Amino acid sequence: MTETRKTVWGVLSTANIAVNQVIPALQKSERLVVGAIASRDEDRATAVARRLGIARAYGDYDALLDDPEIDIVYNPLPNHLHVPWTLRALEAGKHVLCEKPLALSAAEATTLIETSKRTGKNVREAFMIRDHPQWLRARELVQGGALGEVRAIHVSFCYDNRDPANVRNQLDIGGGALFDIGCYAVAVGRFIFACEPERVVAEVDRDPDFGTDRLTSAIMVFPGGRRLVFTCATQLVRSQDVQIIGTTGRVSIAVPFNQSPDREARLLMDDGTVLKGGDPAVETFGPVDQYLLQAEAFSELCVSGSVDPYGLQDAVRNMSVIDALWSSEETRGWADVRQD
Structure with missing residues (x-):
């Protein structure tokens, strides 16, 4: 080459x-x-x-x-x-x-x-989200202190797919919500906080026929007590949402994961006044194809x-968090994340 x-x-x-x-x-x-x-x-x-x-x-x-x-x-x-x-x-x-x-x-x-x-x-x-300008800007805002001290991230990612022939609903080949879309939430926390979580806890609901996790909710605790809370599901209405919450500001990412390549992306920012009837500040990004x-x-x-900053070691660390989430399901308690 x-x-x-x-x-x-x-x-x-x-x-x-x-x-x-x-x-x-x-x-x-x-x-x-x-x-x-x-x-x-x-x-x-x-x-x-x-x-x-x-x-x-x-x-x-x-x-x-x-x-x-x-x-x-x-x-x-x-x-x-x-x-x-x-x-x-x-x-x-x-x-x-x-x-x-x-x-x-x-x-x-x-x-x-x-x-x-x-x-x-x-x-x-x-x-692919790690190459999208909206995510790079969100991380820049966090690292630059524009939101104060960011202590919490909330993520939800859901869709409805009940087809037994679909690979996402086949337990023996790695189906289920956590592997398919919950892995994005894990990656988001590590990307935004720029460190590894220390411990996690998960609550899992499995489909009685497929055996796959159709609804998984979890808390990931990062150094300094910072948290990411997420829900992923394969049998709920299609929805996506990310909230990055700091001591002085908040960022909402509209369509955080499946942003269309022919539509502009938006970050919504506010300092709490929106709850009192104010309007959020909006940053827009022209259409881009994140896969490209x-x-x-x-x-x-x-x-x-x-x-490569996102090479194999990064992938192993993401999988270590997912391993800990499965361990938490088994023990019904907190699980430590293996650090390499």
């Missing part, structure tokens, strides 16, 4: 997020190109490739990994396949952008580290050889 040509991406599977969001985003870029897509159904891969204008289609994932033109692999496979196919991509000499959650445990995520180091290839967990920003940032990092 050189700086004189576009990086070439290959996509493992025809998953909805790949076909409907990530590939169209990548195809807007002048810095990279989607060169191939693979599916275990060759006819489906061919049909998607033809529809999206992708040069090569494979009916086998290994065939894509053997393609010498592919520099970076995007892995949107079901959760239980993230680590196995990321390992195979690394061994094939490819960098990997892998959908969240990277693994089903911190221990599983850790198995990628040695191979990444030995092959010299990067792995990043695909939390994520891909270009990762591509540039792979080309330059720079150290």
Whole structure:
């Protein structure tokens, strides 16, 4: 891979997020190109490739990994396949952008580290929000003291999906609310507070048929007593909300996670006067595609050889928090987060 040509991406599977969001985003870029897509159904891969204008289609994932033109692999496979196919991509000499959650445990995520180091290839967990200007600005406001001392973050992320055939509702392959969307709340706390939580407690409600967590609420305690409180659900009305609360101000992030690439984003800020009939201050951000920003940032990092601030160690730490949340469910009490 050189700086004189576009990086070439290959996509493992025809998953909805790949076909409907990530590939169209990548195809807007002048810095990279989607060169191939693979599916275990060759006819489906061919049909998607033809529809999206992708040069090569494979009916086998290994065939894509053997393609010498592919520099970076995007892995949107079901959760239980993230680590196995990321390992195979690394061994094939490819960098990997892998959908969240990277693994089903911190221990599983850790198995990628040695191979990444030995092959010299990067792995990043695909939390696209960290590249969106609204989130970068929110963190800037917090770190700059614009809200006073930020002591609390409230997050909710919910949708309604009761399809038993959907991978999000299959326990044995990593389905459920915490793995699918609660992982965003965990990442948000670590991103905004810029440190790791010390202990957590969770309350989980599981679907009687699927066995997956359909409603999980949790408290994460960070150094200094700061807290993030979140609720994630797979069987509630679709909703998203983030509140960052300080001693002198508050920021609300409108559409924090699934911001449309063709609509402006907004941060709402106030000092408490809104409760008395005032209006919040509003910062707007022109339409951007956060999947495009994520891909270009990762591509540039792979080309330059720079150290990734959101590499494997970050993914392991995010999974360590999720491990502690599952432990809390089992013990019905507080759980310490393993620190590396």
